[in-house]
Amino acid sequence: MFEKITIVGFGLIGSSLAQAMRRAGVVQKIVAADLSAEVCKTVLEHHLADEATTDLCAAARDADIVILCVPVGAMGAVVAKIAPCLKDGAIISDSGSVKEGVVRDVLPHLPPHAQFVPAHPIAGTEHSGPLAGFPDLFINRWVILTPLPDTSLRAVEKITALWEAVGANIEIMSPAHHDLVLGITSHLPHLIAFTIVGTATNLETDLKSEVIKFSASGFRDFTRIAASNPTMWRDVFLQNKAATLEVLQRFTEDLTALQRAIRYEDGEFLYQTFERTRAIRRAIIEAGQAEYPVAPVPKTESPAKE
Amino acid sequence: MFEKITIVGFGLIGSSLAQAMRRAGVVQKIVAADLSAEVCKTVLEHHLADEATTDLCAAARDADIVILCVPVGAMGAVVAKIAPCLKDGAIISDSGSVKEGVVRDVLPHLPPHAQFVPAHPIAGTEHSGPLAGFPDLFINRWVILTPLPDTSLRAVEKITALWEAVGANIEIMSPAHHDLVLGITSHLPHLIAFTIVGTATNLETDLKSEVIKFSASGFRDFTRIAASNPTMWRDVFLQNKAATLEVLQRFTEDLTALQRAIRYEDGEFLYQTFERTRAIRRAIIEAGQAEYPVAPVPKTESPAKE
Numbered sequence: 001m002f003e004k005i006t007i008v009g010f011g012l013i014g015s016s017l018a019q020a021m022r023r024a025g026v027v028q029k030i031v032a033a034d035l036s037a038e039v040c041k042t043v044l045e046h047h048l049a050d051e052a053t054t055d056l057c058a059a060a061r062d063a064d065i066v067i068l069c070v071p072v073g074a075m076g077a078v079v080a081k082i083a084p085c086l087k088d089g090a091i092i093s094d095s096g097s098v099k100e101g102v103v104r105d106v107l108p109h110l111p112p113h114a115q116f117v118p119a120h121p122i123a124g125t126e127h128s129g130p131l132a133g134f135p136d137l138f139i140n141r142w143v144i145l146t147p148l149p150d151t152s153l154r155a156v157e158k159i160t161a162l163w164e165a166v167g168a169n170i171e172i173m174s175p176a177h178h179d180l181v182l183g184i185t186s187h188l189p190h191l192i193a194f195t196i197v198g199t200a201t202n203l204e205t206d207l208k209s210e211v212i213k214f215s216a217s218g219f220r221d222f223t224r225i226a227a228s229n230p231t232m233w234r235d236v237f238l239q240n241k242a243a244t245l246e247v248l249q250r251f252t253e254d255l256t257a258l259q260r261a262i263r264y265e266d267g268e269f270l271y272q273t274f275e276r277t278r279a280i281r282r283a284i285i286e287a288g289q290a291e292y293p294v295a296p297v298p299k300t301e302s303p304a305k306e
Numbered sequence: 307m308f309e310k311i312t313i314v315g316f317g318l319i320g321s322s323l324a325q326a327m328r329r330a331g332v333v334q335k336i337v338a339a340d341l342s343a344e345v346c347k348t349v350l351e352h353h354l355a356d357e358a359t360t361d362l363c364a365a366a367r368d369a370d371i372v373i374l375c376v377p378v379g380a381m382g383a384v385v386a387k388i389a390p391c392l393k394d395g396a397i398i399s400d401s402g403s404v405k406e407g408v409v410r411d412v413l414p415h416l417p418p419h420a421q422f423v424p425a426h427p428i429a430g431t432e433h434s435g436p437l438a439g440f441p442d443l444f445i446n447r448w449v450i451l452t453p454l455p456d457t458s459l460r461a462v463e464k465i466t467a468l469w470e471a472v473g474a475n476i477e478i479m480s481p482a483h484h485d486l487v488l489g490i491t492s493h494l495p496h497l498i499a500f501t502i503v504g505t506a507t508n509l510e511t512d513l514k515s516e517v518i519k520f521s522a523s524g525f526r527d528f529t530r531i532a533a534s535n536p537t538m539w540r541d542v543f544l545q546n547k548a549a550t551l552e553v554l555q556r557f558t559e560d561l562t563a564l565q566r567a568i569r570y571e572d573g574e575f576l577y578q579t580f581e582r583t584r585a586i587r588r589a590i591i592e593a594g595q596a597e598y599p600v601a602p603v604p605k606t607e608s609p610a611k612e
Contacts (some may be wrong), residue, residue: 019520025520032360042319047598053413073573078379097523122357122520122522122523124523126587141522142519142520151525171519172437179512181513181516181520182520182523183443183526184506184509184513184517184525185506185516185517185521185524185564186504186520186521186523186524186525187524188505189502189524189525189527189528190501190524191480191561191564192498192502192561193376193524193527194526194564194579194583195372195557195560195561196494196498196557196578197562197583197586197587198582198583199490199494199553199556199557199560200490200491200586201582201583201585201586201591202556203490204558207486207487207490208586210487210491211487211490211491211586212586212589212590212593212595213448213477213593213595214428214448214450214487214488214491214492214595215427215590215593216428216447216448216595217403217428217430217488217491217492217495218492218493218495218496218499218531219490219491219492220501220590220595220596221495221528221530221531222495222498222525222527223583223586223587223590224527225524225527226580226583226584226586226587227583227584227588228580229585230577230580230584231577231583232575233576233580234573234576234577235573235579237568237576238571238573241568241569241571244568245565245568245569248561248565249376250505250508250605251501251502251505252526252558252561254501254504254505254508255497255498255554255558258497258501258504259502261311262543262544262547262550262551263547263551265544265547267540267541267544268598270378270536270539270540270543270544271536271537271540271545273500273504274500274506274532274534274539274540275414275536275537276507277499277500277503277507277529277532277533278533278536279507280506280507280514280517280518280529280534281432281503281529281530281532281533282516282533284518284521284526284529287518287519289518289519289520289521289522289526290526291552294541304600
């Protein structure tokens with residue numbers, strides 16, 4: 001299907017994609033590019049790609065597709081670095097959790113003979129690094145493409161075929177709409193989880209150890225996503241600032257209403273609110289999105305993503 | 307070990323405890339008491355207890371132990387109802403998620419010849435009703451006892467032995483300390499989860515269906531606990547008002563600090579906050595509290611808990 005695909009940034013997503021592509025047999029050569037020499041060493045030792053190098057431009061040479069799996073704040077700089085090496089008709093895609101900001105950063109560096117197909121696979125675990133990757137990560141998961149007015153249909157079709165080959169389903173929308181939807185489904189929940197776990201982190205030592213001991217009572221559910229890659233999430237919030245602040249405002253209003261109901265002991269308001277939220281859970285189960293992916297814990301501590 | 311144990315309120319917890327006690331062989335007769343005739347019918351049809359009745363007082367007669375598994379707001383009224391039937395030396399215990407409020411409500415109705423051992427098993431799933439129960443629920447989970455100055459040591463030992471027989475571990479603390487710890491680990495996380503799922507519920511229809519579709523990106527993790535029993539949680543927040551409002555205040559301050567960092571693009575503050583929260587996840591994994599219990603989805607829709 002493809003001769004050479006280069007993955008820049010070989011963390012959880014890049015590593016999983018490489019393993020999934022190889023298993024699907026869709027590409028002859030997979031090249032890993034990562035600024036960390038340690039990551040490159042791990043890739044070669046564990047045979048996660050055919051080649052690995054810290055020279056991003058060399059890695060991109062002759063590639064049919066270059067997929068950027070770096071934190072969203074680094075996308076522009078990476079494209080600037082690889083642009084001179086891109087062959088005629090090369091396709092750049094990415095896995096960033098924000099799309100408007102990435103498009104804004106990438107376009108000024110995109111050579112006219114290359115195509116850019118912004119993409120976002122809705123998949124991940126709380127683990128980071130190349131050894132956290134596994135080939136099943138994208139099975140039955142959504143990948144959102146946000147093609148631009150100048151993107152060729154052929155480029156979109158190739159990226160679609162690539163993701164479908166590793167088990168994912170494709171959805172297409174505008175970058176702005178993507179950022180609003182993900183602001184609600186992903187960025188706000190992560191911010192809330194980071195906050196609540198952070199609040200617990202600030203407790204005095206004795207109380208903190210009790211919080212850990214009794215975490216099965218609800219707190220635990222937040223710690224999983226609050227263990228996600230900090231560099232990735234710092235960049236997401238900086239890049240999707242407007243949508244995050246907008247949905248955060250709605251959340252704060254709703255929380256304040258519940259807080260007020262507790263203070264004034266308005267049991268009916270609490271009951272009505274808690275009753276309505278059950279319907280969403282049922283809808284998620286019916287949509288087949290309730291199951292957690294098989295997320296093997298890496299046996300050895302993975303090198304950080306950057 | 308015991309001749310007769312009565313469980314009042316036969317929902318997820320009551321049903322699980324009955325099944326676990328029977329399997330452990332610690333009691334000769336288990337009696338289910340529930341104000342819902344439908345629940346009693348289900349109990350008998352599925353052989354979840356030896357007897358089932360809507361007459362709480364009759365059910366409590368001759369019982370060695372009566373365990374109250376009703377919403378915390380109903381505990382006082384239930385004890386008032388069963389008090390005339392309690393035999394000399396009977397032990398009352400409960401499974402409520404709040405302890406100071408329950409103690410305050412129960413004590414005025416407790417006859418002098420009975421003992422009260424307040425208890426809270428840190429275990430549960432998002433499902434409700436007798437058919438949601440399963441005997442493994444308490445294995446390797448904590449049960450917090452908050453005995454009172456007048457509680458006899460023998461009564462505490464008996465309740466300890468009962469919970470240990472079904473696989474749980476015992477921790478003892480004061481009611482007030484319990485409510486603070488659970489305010490952080492359980493009540494605040496549930497309030498936050500209810501809020502964020504409620505915020506999504508308020509979205510226009512098109513956006514809401516996209517939130518469900520792409521929920522695997524983080525939102526999903528909140529919907530599980532936001533599907534918990536609404537009556538139970540209304541009562542928890544009303545009964546643990548002071549501690550909930552206190553920890554909610556801390557949370558809001560921390561969230562405001564992150565919101566401000568996003569607005570003013572303070573990437574360093576975001577990174578430092580997100581980095582620190584990873585340590586708590588590691589500590590929870592090391593404490594053996596990271597695994598979700600086996601939570602079979604009930605085959606038929608269970609009757610509501612009340």
